[in-house]
Amino acid sequence: MELRRNVLIINPVEADPFAVTEAQWQAAWARAGKPPVTAGFATPGPDLAAALATADTIITGPPILADILALPMPRLESVFLLAAGVDRLAGLAWPRGVRLLNNRGVHGAKLREYMLWALLALHMRAPVLAMAQVARRWEPVFTPAIAGRRLTVVGTGDLGGASASAGKALGMNVTGISRQGRPHTACDRVLPSAALDAVLPETDALVLACPLTPATRGLLDARRLALLPAGAHVLNVGRGALLDQAALVAALASGHLGGAVLDVTDPEPPSPDDKLWSAPNLIVTPHISADDPTIYNDASLDLFFATVDQANPPNLVDLGLGY
Amino acid sequence: MELRRNVLIINPVEADPFAVTEAQWQAAWARAGKPPVTAGFATPGPDLAAALATADTIITGPPILADILALPMPRLESVFLLAAGVDRLAGLAWPRGVRLLNNRGVHGAKLREYMLWALLALHMRAPVLAMAQVARRWEPVFTPAIAGRRLTVVGTGDLGGASASAGKALGMNVTGISRQGRPHTACDRVLPSAALDAVLPETDALVLACPLTPATRGLLDARRLALLPAGAHVLNVGRGALLDQAALVAALASGHLGGAVLDVTDPEPPSPDDKLWSAPNLIVTPHISADDPTIYNDASLDLFFATVDQANPPNLVDLGLGY
Structure with a gap:
């Protein structure tokens, strides 16, 4: 199929390390070896409406897309999202007939490194070691190897698979949880969502790596936290609203949980007086787990060229399912 | 060869998570399937001299061994050290004809996990992220993947091999440095010690994992730190005196180094007013990188039984070389 498109790339107004540059676009175009494509660049503002009137394809991120969805875009056919999660679009009217592609697959390599660090940091009790250092105390904390521990990963997409x-x-025993329970090469077993409650008591580390949808909002609530064994670890790299943050803080404060790592929170950022900042054995990182700035746009644009004209691309979002 | 020995296990007086228990000894004995061995247990104190008078084999750690070396041990044939490093014995008169075995090989599995964590923590700028959390600030720090970075490991023994x-x-390019430069399966190349200065400018992360000997004391001094490229990382899991700590702190303070992880210091612990505790981007852990308390004694005792009667065991210490 020939690619003849009027592509509009919309970057944020403010400086952003993930803004798509003209050079990145040209390089990806050259790599793709596709016929010429006219790309326009725009930012939100008074001039955007005119550009939207002629664009048939938009490349942008969720915050901008959410803001422009109500504007007239009479020729729009496709949106390529510079993100994987589409929860920000929930409840908004989606333009009829327009298909939405995301950049799933771009986050796995970096997330895998983050997860190695995060699993080991909790297992080694890095927050306890760090507090001892701040207090100038030499207090050895000896821990066994993490190999053989039981990891449960909710979600088996890009982030879940990398987790x-x-x-x-690390030699852990890995159980995946997905909607349908289909096997995944990195998991020793994958169980359907309905099995989650039964798996929690046999979980040493629980990773939330699923999309935020009506079905997953508040998934890890106080009841499910209580099902985890004493000393278990919780890690969230999906979306903040997947878990009940107040219940998490309580489970850390009581000592029921041995530790937690949150790379996503609700809201982002947490307010300065949020208890998350200082909960015991809780590591908060600012939504950086899956974004490698040196390859992010290149990989996203390669995926764009590879999939924009496919009839049924793997990165086609089902807005009904929410991913 | 038949094992007929009078083994004396000397534990510290104070409670110690690594004291060898009678149950551990009996279990290792059973696993080894060896002929009966009489084992005695002792602690330093007035009664120790009598036990030393009849022991032909001693199992203990470096601090106790250093203290008793000058006592009469007329029947002593072998010492099995519950440690790998023998630097604590340097300069002490070693009893003629007694051979020294250490527990090299027991530390690798745990050290490998620690090193995964430490390399990633520095690469992700975990100290910067932690300070932002303490200050309740959401300040994203985006970093590329660690894959492809250049790791140089000084020492290719148990700790160096695991590093x-x-x-x-992690997909890093790994250069080993050893005395003779013999190949190692986990290294892309191994170079002899004389090549270190030439390799430092091409090193993103430098790990010190060699024994402390007269040849390696102060190995990483101010001159060699300056040979590392700007932003490089330093990790020490060998012995504190392998590096010039004041020079390290200065290189961190100036920003020449991007970060460091020290699991060993000189002295241990550092004094409360030591600048190590608060140097920027420096993570200090209390000598816990390679010790898994759940397997340490079992693995050590298995090694003891496997090697105590070997003519030329792999864990025979050459006190001239210092390892």
Whole structure:
């Protein structure tokens, strides 16, 4: 199929390390070896409406897309999202007939490294070691190897698969949880969502790596946290609203949980007086787990060229399912 | 060869998570399937001299061994050290004809996990992220993947090999440095010690994992730190005196180094007013990188039984070389 498109790339107004540059676009175009494509660049503002009137394809991120969805875009056929999660679009009217592609697959390599670090940091009790250093105290904390521990990963997409892969590389026993329970190469087993409650008591580390949808909002609530064994670890790299943050803080404060790592929170950022900042054995990182700035746009644009004209691309979002 | 020995296990007086228990000894004995061995247990104190008078084999750690070396041990044939490093024995008169075995090989699995964590923590700028959390600030720090970075490991023994293996698992390019430069399976190349200065400018992360000997004391001094490229990382899991700590702190303070992880210091612990505790981007852990308390004594005792009667065991210490 010939690619003849009027592509509009919309970057944020403010400086952003993930803004797509003209050079990145040209380089990806050259790599793709596709016929010429006219790309326009725009930012939100008074001039955007005119550009939207002629664009048939938009490349942008969720915040901008959410803001422009109500504007007239009479020729729009496709949106390529510079993100994987589409929860920000929930409840908004989607333009009829327009298909939405995301950049799933771009986050796995970096997330896998983050997850290796995060699983080991909790297992080694890095927050306890760090507090001892701040207090100038030499207090050895000896821990066994993480190999053989039980990792449960909710979600087996790009992030979940990379999390499972990190666990396998550490010699952990990995259980995946997905809607349908289809096998995944990095998981020792994958169970359907309905099995989650039964698996929690046999979980040493629980990773949330699924999309935020009506079905997953508040998934890890106080009841499910209580099902985890004493000393278990919780890690969230999906979306903040997947878990009940107040219940998490309570489970850390009581000592029921041995530790937690949150790379996503609700809201982002947490307010300065949020208890998350200082909960015991809780590591908060600012939504950086899966974004490698040196390859992010290149990989996203390669995926764009590879999939924009496919009839049924793997990165086609089902807005009904929410991913 | 028949094993008929009078073994004396000397534990510290104070409670110690690594004291060898009678149950551990009996279980290792059973696993070894060896002929009966009489084992005695002792602690330093007035009664120790009598036990030393009849023991032909001693199992203990470096601090106790250093203290008793000058006592009469007329029947002593072998010492099995519950440690790998023998630097604590340097300069002490060693009893003629007594051979020294250490527990090299027991530390690798745990050290590999620590090194995965430490390499990633520095690469992700975990100290910067932690300070932002303490200050309740959401300040994203985006970093590329660690895969492809250049790791140099000084020492290719148990700790160095495990460090190299961690680097390979992360996709790093791994250069080993050893006395003779013999190849190692986890290293892309191994170079002899004389090549160190030439390799430092091409090193993103430098791991010190060699024994402390007269040849390696102060190995990483101010001159060699300056040979590392700007932003490089330093990790020490060998012995504190392998590096010039004041020079390290200065290189961190100036920003020449991007970060460091020290699991060993000189002295241990550092004094409360030591600048190590608060140097920027420096993570200090209390000598816990390679000790898994759940397997340490079992693995050590298995090694004891496997090697105590070997003519030329792999864990025979050459006190001239210092390892």
